[in-house]
Amino acid sequence: MNRADEDDFRSFVAARSPSLLWFAHLLTGDRYAAEDIVQTALAKTAAGWSRVRRKDNPEGYVRRAIVNTHLNAVRRRPWREQPREHIPEDVDSRSREHELDDRDSMWHALAGLPPRQRAVLVLRYYEDLSESDIADVLGCSRGTVKSQAAKGLLHLRRIVQKEDAST
Amino acid sequence: MTDVEKLLRDTLADPRHRLEPLPGMYEGVRERARHRQQRIVQLASAVTVVVVIAGVATAVRLSTNSPREAQPTASLSASPPAHAQFNRVDIGAGSTGFLSVTPYVIFLAQTHPNGLIAVSPSDLSIAKQIATPDAVDGTAVDRVAGLVWTWSSTQPADASGDSAADSTSIHAYQTSTFAMDGAVTLPAYTFSAVALDGKLWLATSGGLYVVGTGSDGTKSATKVVDGSVSSVAADAPRHRILFGVFVETPTASSTTTDSNTIGIVAVHAVDAANHHVTTVGTPLPVGKESIAVVDGQVWVAGFGSDSLLIHLDAKTLRPIGAGASGLGKLDLGPGAIVWPGESVVWVRAGGSEALSCFDPKTGAVLEQWDTVQGPVASVVGRAYAASDGSLEQLSLAGGCKG
Numbered sequence: 326m327n328r329a330d331e332d333d334f335r336s337f338v339a340a341r342s343p344s345l346l347w348f349a350h351l352l353t354g355d356r357y358a359a360e361d362i363v364q365t366a367l368a369k370t371a372a373g374w375s376r377v378r379r380k381d382n383p384e385g386y387v388r389r390a391i392v393n394t395h396l397n398a399v400r401r402r403p404w405r406e407q408p409r410e411h412i413p414e415d416v417d418s419r420s421r422e423h424e425l426d427d428r429d430s431m432w433h434a435l436a437g438l439p440p441r442q443r444a445v446l447v448l449r450y451y452e453d454l455s456e457s458d459i460a461d462v463l464g465c466s467r468g469t470v471k472s473q474a475a476k477g478l479l480h481l482r483r484i485v486q487k488e489d490a491s492t
Numbered sequence: 493m494t495d496v497e498k499l500l501r502d503t504l505a506d507p508r509h510r511l512e513p514l515p516g517m518y519e520g521v522r523e524r525a526r527h528r529q530q531r532i533v534q535l536a537s538a539v540t541v542v543v544v545i546a547g548v549a550t551a552v553r554l555s556t557n558s559p560r561e562a563q564p565t566a567s568l569s570a571s572p573p574a575h576a577q578f579n580r581v582d583i584g585a586g587s588t589g590f591l592s593v594t595p596y597v598i599f600l601a602q603t604h605p606n607g608l609i610a611v612s613p614s615d616l617s618i619a620k621q622i623a624t625p626d627a628v629d630g631t632a633v634d635r636v637a638g639l640v641w642t643w644s645s646t647q648p649a650d651a652s653g654d655s656a657a658d659s660t661s662i663h664a665y666q667t668s669t670f671a672m673d674g675a676v677t678l679p680a681y682t683f684s685a686v687a688l689d690g691k692l693w694l695a696t697s698g699g700l701y702v703v704g705t706g707s708d709g710t711k712s713a714t715k716v717v718d719g720s721v722s723s724v725a726a727d728a729p730r731h732r733i734l735f736g737v738f739v740e741t742p743t744a745s746s747t748t749t750d751s752n753t754i755g756i757v758a759v760h761a762v763d764a765a766n767h768h769v770t771t772v773g774t775p776l777p778v779g780k781e782s783i784a785v786v787d788g789q790v791w792v793a794g795f796g797s798d799s800l801l802i803h804l805d806a807k808t809l810r811p812i813g814a815g816a817s818g819l820g821k822l823d824l825g826p827g828a829i830v831w832p833g834e835s836v837v838w839v840r841a842g843g844s845e846a847l848s849c850f851d852p853k854t855g856a857v858l859e860q861w862d863t864v865q866g867p868v869a870s871v872v873g874r875a876y877a878a879s880d881g882s883l884e885q886l887s888l889a890g891g892c893k894g
Binding site for chain 1: 494496497499500501502503504505506509510511512513514517518520521522524525527528529594595596635636638667668
């Protein structure tokens with residue numbers, strides 16, 4: 326990496342790290358895992374930064390690297406994130422009575438989704454990507470994106486309804 | 493848009509999930525990029541070597557017309573250095589106690605003055621530092637809940653042996669800001685503690701305690717198991733806590749015939765969610781034990797005259813051996829202490845400052861150091877030891893992954 330690329334990459338990391346970390350946090354639900362995959366994705370990008378920086382959307386390229394890094398890591402270590410039908414009672418219980426209860430419940434319901442379904446929903450409802458763009462990022466068909474999104478939403482709806490019924 | 497979709501969108505946009513980059517983020521990225529580049533170069537070199545050797549072998553076979561002869565082989569693995577080196581960095585006056593390591597922060601307790609320190613792993617600079625109400629005996633980090641717990645135990649000043657006067661002061665801090673998240677006091681002396689799923693589990697003179705957060709946000713302590721619990725470890729994949737209890741003390745023992753045996757303990761398991769004891773282990777001939785759970789494997793070390801380093805069956809918590817040949821060659825002296833790494837187990841010989849890193853599944857010793865003081869903690873690629881006034885980063889030059 327030459328000096329100009331180095332300066333540009335440093336500026337990019339400084340400016341976009343908070344946004345990239347937020348995105349990674351939504352994907353993983355774990356702040357340390359988020360920091361880990363963002364650094365790994367940026368490290369992968371660094372070598373080819375002179376090429377990446379000339380793209381229309383370098384940040385989109387990095388976000389795609391983040392998604393793939395996360396899904397690859399989950400595939401290698403499946404025990405780290407296992408979907409559970411029943412969300413365990415833990416820290417979420419403390420905030421049920423507060424005004425942000427619903428979001429907290431939704432955040433914990435997201436933790437019960439398989440990583441790929443969660444990624445589809447984050448790309449759809451946070452990144453506002455189209456189905457074909459999501460399919461491009463994840464390397465799958467539009468039909469798969471559609472079905473994954475539908476399954477994910479169904480799971481979330483069930484959890485939210487269960488929460489409502491219990492309160 | 494349905495209500496669920498709107499709630500999902502609001503949740504994902506909730507600024508509470510925003511993360512601020514830690515100091516040294518860019519340096520960390522560049523360091524990873526360098527390591528990545530080195531790995532690519534090494535891999536390319538290795539592939540080149542294999543291709544060249546294969547080419548030579550083919551040529552030899554063709555020239556001799558005898559394919560069964562000339563079978564050159566290339567080994568890409570190197571023997572780990574017997575005694576690896578480490579770098580030591582002073583992080584200020586005062587002794588450092590137990591340390592907790594995540595990929596991006598090292599948490600250290602400090603006394604004189606009492607405080608909690610967050611150290612950036614990229615350059616070992618102090619990223620955050622706060623004063624603590626007491627001299628901290630230990631720290632435990634909960635990556636899921638975003639909390640770092642500290643505990644400080646006091647014993648009666650007159651040493652009258654009145655255990656009722658023992659107490660432990662526990663504080664929880666948010667890892668990102670070090671803002672105090674809560675505090676609670678226990679009526680017992682704490683030997684060790686571990687964090688799992690937003691709760692802190694403590695091995696104390698009064699039993700196994702768990703500290704959690706109530707619906708009103710306050711911290712509260714509950715006794716889960718009675719008796720003297722001397723060690724505790726988290727088995728996160730199985731959502732359980734392992735703990736060691738004294739079965740017999742030397743003075744009360746009629747079965748501990750060897751004078752070197754300082755006690756008999758048993759390791760049991762408790763469900764981290766419902767707090768029920770799920771597995772009861774068998775007596776082990778060690779005292780002052782420590783437990784490490786790594787990669788699904790359970791190891792116990794302690795002081796005694798028999799097996800000092802014991803591999804337990806994760807399901808039954810019964811011994812399945814004292815390790816493979818590599819561990820059998822270790823000179824542990826009167827005992828050993830284990831700490832869990834992210835992918836390895838660390839063991840310190842009780843009679844010296846020798847430290848070894850071994851594979852939790854095979855028991856193979858991967859790397860050794862002659863003198864490393866203080867407790868050890870690691871994540872993949874990084875390992876640290878904290879001792880009086882300094883933090884050492886161990887050089888993982890051999891097969892130890894951390």
